[in-house]
Amino acid sequence: MTVATGLALYDRAASEAAARVIAAYSTSFSLATRLLGERARPHIRHVYALVRVADEIVDGPAGEAGVGPAERRALLDALEQETTDAVARGFSANLVVHAFARTARECGIGPDLTEPFFSAMRTDITTTTHDAASHxxxxxGSAEVVGLMCLAVFVNAGTSRPARPAEHLVSGARRLGRAFQDVNFLRDRADDERRLGRDYLGIAEEGDRAALLDRVDDDLACAAATIGELPPDCRRAVTAAHDLFAELARRLRMGEGTERVRVPASRKAVLATRAWLGAGPSGGSR
Known part of the structure; x- marks a missing residue:
């Protein structure tokens, strides 16, 4: 058995750190990544870990530690610069950034995706109410480009030279990311307004909420049509994630309870098993 040393050991430690982040913050996403093949699984964890750290700078933990808006902006700027530098040089003293840089270099994730992401994160420091255009x-920046980062991993992980994914796959990834984000906005709406003072949706009437859920269903349907064209070792995980959010959208449309809408663990297990057995994505909430 070969024992990793030097850069190989550091790479492994960075990858394990990223996996720990995803396990701590998202049981649903962690479950979905376990359905990925070994080729793509660590890279998706690397992407998620960087996204989560950036989000934690602009939201709760940094503020709870007494870090003010200007300091949070400086921290976010520093994280972006460290990410850019690490992708260029192939190394970072920050384990999460190092893991992401490895993935970016192998899979072709460039500033066309990282810059809009960090720009959206900065918006959270300065903007509390969104209209349709700013939404x-x-x-x-906060969701569609993350979907595109994941698509770059699905297509390019393990290849010698990254290639741009087909346009219909790009559209599917963007629409799936948008659906995920809008579902999260709806289910977190009360907490966002109470705890963070933010309104991402600008919903004034129940009809606005129904129209947004209609768009979510359309986005999920369009994304579902492309899942079967992803590499085989990625389809089950994307199907499970798609179906989880389709279930959340259905429960949001039904208006279940007053608490944050969740999918019970037993139902998540059914969706994951269905995806593991090769079933195609389920329908939407209508």
Whole structure:
């Protein structure tokens, strides 16, 4: 058995650190990544870990530690610069950034995706109320480009030279990311307004909420049509994630309870098993 040393050991430690982040913060996403093949699984964890650290700078933990808005902006700027530098040089003293840089270099994730992401994160420091235009710009940077990062992993992990994914797969990844974000906005709406003072949706009437859920269903349906064209070792995980959010959208449409809408663990297990057995994505909430 070969024992990792030097850079190989550091790479492994960075990857394990990223996996620990995802396990601590998202049981649902952690479950979905376990359905990925070994080729793509660590890279998706690397992407998620960086996204989560950036989000934690602009939201709760940094503020709870007494870090003010200007300092949070400086921390976020520093994280972006460290990410850019690490992708260029192939190393970072920050384990999460190092893991992401490895993935970016192998899978072709460039500043066309990282810059909109960090720009959206900065928006959270300065903007509390969104209109339709700012909502769409925020969702592109905070969610759609993350979907595109994941697509780059699905297509390019393990290849010698990264290639741009097909346009219909790009559209599917963007629409799936948008659906995920809008579902999260709806289920977190009360907490966002109470704890963070933010309104991402600008929903004034129940009809607005129904129209948003209709768009979520359309986005999920369009994304579902492309899942079967992803590499085989990625389809089950994306199907499970798609079906989880389709279930959340269904429960949001039904208006179940007054608490944050959740999918019970038993139902998550059914969705994951269904995906593992090769079933295609389920329908939407209508």
């Amino acid at each position: 769409d710009a925020y969702v592109y």
